Amino acid sequence: MSNSKEILIRNAADSDRDAIAKVLLEAYGQYAAELPEPFWAEYRRSILDSVHGTAPYARIVAEIDNRIVGSVLLFLSSEEAYGRPELGIRSPIIRLLAVSPSVRGRGIAVLLIREAARRSIGLGAATLNLHTSDMMASAVKLYERLGFQRAYETDIMNGDTLVKGYCLDLGAFSLPHALQTLSRRFKPLDEKAP
Numbered sequence: 001m002s003n004s005k006e007i008l009i010r011n012a013a014d015s016d017r018d019a020i021a022k023v024l025l026e027a028y029g030q031y032a033a034e035l036p037e038p039f040w041a042e043y044r045r046s047i048l049d050s051v052h053g054t055a056p057y058a059r060i061v062a063e064i065d066n067r068i069v070g071s072v073l074l075f076l077s078s079e080e081a082y083g084r085p086e087l088g089i090r091s092p093i094i095r096l097l098a099v100s101p102s103v104r105g106r107g108i109a110v111l112l113i114r115e116a117a118r119r120s121i122g123l124g125a126a127t128l129n130l131h132t133s134d135m136m137a138s139a140v141k142l143y144e145r146l147g148f149q150r151a152y153e154t155d156i157m158n159g160d161t162l163v164k165g166y167c168l169d170l171g172a173f174s175l176p177h178a179l180q181t182l183s184r185r186f187k188p189l190d191e192k193a194p
Contacts, residue, residue: 009115012059019068021051027098055080060115062108070099072112087154092120093129128168
C-alpha cells in the first residue's frame, strides 16, 4: 500500500492556522542558520503574516492521523502573494510549501502541488507560478522534475538574494484529461508511474 493513501489533502479551517504556522516554522527553520539574523527575523514575520493574513485564495493542508504535516498557500496574483503588482502575474501562485521534516520523502509536497494545480485549472488559469531561491536546492529539483520552467521575467531581488520565478504551463493539460494527466505527472516519489 502506498504511503499517500493515509495522507488527507484538504482545505484548512481557520482553526488550523496555528498548526500551519508550526509546520512552516519547523520546515523553514532549517534556513535560519544560513540567513543573517535580521533576514531570518523578517522571513519569519513574513511567514506568519501570510498564514494569519487574508490574502491567500486557499490554504491547503496535508494531514496524517488528524495531524497537519504539510501546507501550501495559493494566491491569485503577484499583488496578493507579495504586494507586487508590477511583477504582472495574474494567475495562481503557490507560496510557503512546507512539509514537516518528520514525514518528508512520502510525496506530500507533490500531493500539495498537484492539488494547487488542480484548483488552478478549475479557475481557468493557464499557469501556476512560484518563487524560490538557490538556498532551497531540494525544492528547486522537485519543481523542475514536476515541469516548472524558469520565468526570468518574474525574478525578484530580496537584498542580495535572487528569488527565482518558476511557472508551470497548465495549458498543456486539456480538460477533461487534465486531472488524469496531472495525476500521472505528479506521482509522489514513492509511487511508480504507469
